[in-house]
Amino acid sequence: MFYKLKTFLVLLLIILVTKTGPTTACSCSTSCACIGEGLSSVPKHLPTGITSLNLRNNHIANISQSDLSRYRGLTVLILSYNAIGRIQSVAFSKLTRLTSLLLGHNELTRVQAGTFSNLPELRVLDLSNNNLNYIQTGVFLHLPKLIELYLSYNKITSIPQYAFLNLHQLKTLYMDYNDITNVQSGAFFNLSSLSHVYLNANNVTIIQAGAFSNIPQLQTLKLHDNQISFIHSAALSDLTQLEKLDLYRNKITSIQTDTFTDLLHPQSMDLANNEITQIQPGAFSNLPKLKMISLKSNKISTIQVGTFSNLPRLKRLFLNSNKISTIQVGAFSDLSKLQILDLSSNRITYIRLGTFLNLPLLNELSLSNNEITKIMSAAFSTLTQLDTLSLNDNNIQVLSGYDELSLISNVALHNNSWQCDCRMAPFRQKMTGYASFENQITSLGNDLAVSAINAYGNDGKVAIPADFEEQGINKYENDEEVAIPDDSEHKPDNFYENDEESIYGNETEEAMSAVSQAQSIYGNETEEVMSAASRAQSIYGNENEEEMSAASQSIYGN
Incomplete structure (x- = not known):
């Protein structure tokens, strides 16, 4: 008789376990985690004294009061990544100690008024990544301690007046990635603690006057990635504590003084x-x-x-x-x-x-x-x-x-x-090879010499680098004639600014500058520099031979 009774009890236990689902797969102590267990409903035979229940990534489709009423000590309830499409209006009414309720990544299309009533301790409510298309007035009415509200990634098209009435402790509101086109005046009425509002990635076109009134503590306002073309002059006037304003990727055309x-x-x-x-x-x-x-x-x-x-x-x-x-x-x-x-x-x-x-x-x-x-x-x-x-x-x-x-x-x-002609000579003279930017001005040395020969001519007395022919010196077709820049006759008298020297002027001082430049390029031999001086004379039109002679003596002596 005893053996048959024992066998009956074992069979009964097996039947109970099979009917209630895989409870043994849930990890439980003061909290229970039943993540990714394929559950289609809330387990009913978990320890009643648990304070945290994680049912993430299952197949739960409906939530009713009877599903949760036995777990009245819960402070954290995670129901994200399920298939929840319906929540009974009083489903959470017995969870008076609940502080965090996560319902993100489900299939909710609407939330009835009263769904979150009798949750006096709730601080965090996540409804993101659902299919909500509007906010019913009064749905958040009885959440006096709510601090964070997540409504991102839904299909909400507008924010009605008084949508968040009586959320006196709300600090952060996420409504980004919706289809909101309009923010009505009074939408954030009486949110005296609200600090951060995320309205980015919507379809808002105009910021009306009064849209953000009565939010005295707002510090962050994100409105980027919208279609905003106009901001009313009084739309932001009440945000006296605002620290960060993001309006990038919109269609704003002008910024007015007010x-x-x-x-x-x-x-x-x-x-x-x-x-x-x-x-x-x-x-x-x-x-x-x-x-x-x-x-x-x-x-x-x-x-x-x-x-x-x-x-x-x-x-x-x-x-x-x-x-x-x-x-x-x-x-x-x-x-x-x-x-x-x-x-x-x-x-x-x-x-x-x-x-x-x-x-x-x-x-x-x-x-x-x-x-x-x-x-x-x-x-x-x-x-x-x-x-x-x-x-x-x-x-x-x-x-x-x-x-x-x-x-x-x-x-x-x-x-x-770079046009490495004689206008760059003063710059070239100071190049030492130590400044990091010098090697970014390519082929300056040889190009300067080519340009100088083009300007002053070459009678065979000036040393020409061996690779000049490879650099294309024959393209200048200089021979014995002095090449005058083609556009020199067309330049206005004031073409060169006061901070730069003209190499086309007619003053003796400028001619001597050319002599000095030629000296630094071609070396210091008197005969070579004087040859360059002769060509400078032909360029600058200095007909006073005595003046040029005196100038030459000032450099080389008698």
């Missing part, structure tokens, strides 16, 4: 990848704590004086990949704390004096990939802290200011259109 009025605390502002053509002077005024502005990849053509005024703490300014061709003198003069300035990939052709005035802390300046042909001497002389200067991929033909560049640790000059 767009960012009253934003006293922004530290970074990203407006990259828009369609901005114009920034009104003063648009960024009165942003005393702003440290970074990115305006890269827009359609800006001119930087005016006053565009970046009253920004005493700005350290990084990105203006690369625009259509900038004009920078007014003094446009950056109010940026005394600026450390990084990126102007690469624009249409700048000329760097004039005063362009980089009053930038005492500037450390990195990028002007690469522009159309620069000329840089005024001393254009960078006031940038005493400059460590990196990028001038590569331009159309620079001639450089002056060797001493100025040699003080900068990292200078990039490669891929320019």
Whole structure:
């Protein structure tokens, strides 16, 4: 009799285990983890005293009150990565101690009002990666301690008024990657603790006045990757504590003077990848704590004086990949704390004096990939802290200011259109081989000699490098005649700026400069230099033989 009873009890136990599912596969102590066990419902024979239940990555489709009522001590419930399409309105009503409820990556299309009622301790609610298309008013009404709400990656199209009413402790709201086209006035009404709002990657087109009113503590607002073309002047005016504003990859065309009025605390502002053509002077005024502005990849053509005024703490300014061709003198003069300035990939052709005035802390300046042909001497002389200067991929033909560049640790000059003629001779004279940028100006030595022979002629007394013929010297067809540059007669009198010497003028002093240049190129033998002087005379038109003789004696003596 005893043997039969024992056998019956064993069989009964086997039947119970089989009917309730694979409970032995769940790892349990004070918490239970039943991850990826193929469950189609919530196990009902787990220890009732557990505080955490992880049912992630199963096949559960419905949640009812009876599924969870026996686990009243739960503080953490993870139901993500299931197939949940329906939740009974009172399903979680007995879980009064619950602090975290994760329902992400399911198939929810709607959540009824009252679904989350009687969860007074809930801090984190994750509804991301579902198929929700609207937010029912009152669905979050009874969550007085909720801090984080995740609604990302759904199909929500709008945010109705009072959608988040009474969430007085909410600090972070994720609504990115939805289909939201409009943010109604009052949508965030009375969210007195809200600090971070993520609305990026939606279809928002306009930011209306009052859209972000009554959010006094907001510090981060992400609106990037939308379709925003216009920002109402009062849309952001109440965000007095805002520190980070991201508006990149939208369709904004202009920045008005009152767009960012009253934003006293922004530290970074990203407006990259828009369609901005114009920034009104003063648009960024009165942003005393702003440290970074990115305006890269827009359609800006001119930087005016006053565009970046009253920004005493700005350290990084990105203006690369625009259509900038004009920078007014003094446009950056109010940026005394600026450390990084990126102007690469624009249409700048000329760097004039005063362009980089009053930038005492500037450390990195990028002007690469522009159309620069000329840089005024001393254009960078006031940038005493400059460590990196990028001038590569331009159309620079001639450089002056060797001493100025040699003080900068990292200078990039490669891929320019060097014209190594006598205008480069003063620069060449100072090349020692020690500056890192020298080897980026290719074939300077031989090309200078070729150009000098083209200008001064060669009577056989000047030493010619053996490889000149390979370099194509015969293409100059110089022979015994002096070659005068084809366009010399067409150059206006003021063609050369005051900071560079003209090699086509008629003054004796200029002719002597050519003699000096020829001396450094061809050596110091009197007969050779005087031959060059004779050719210089024929170029510069100096008919006063006594003056030239005196000039020669001043160099070599009697």
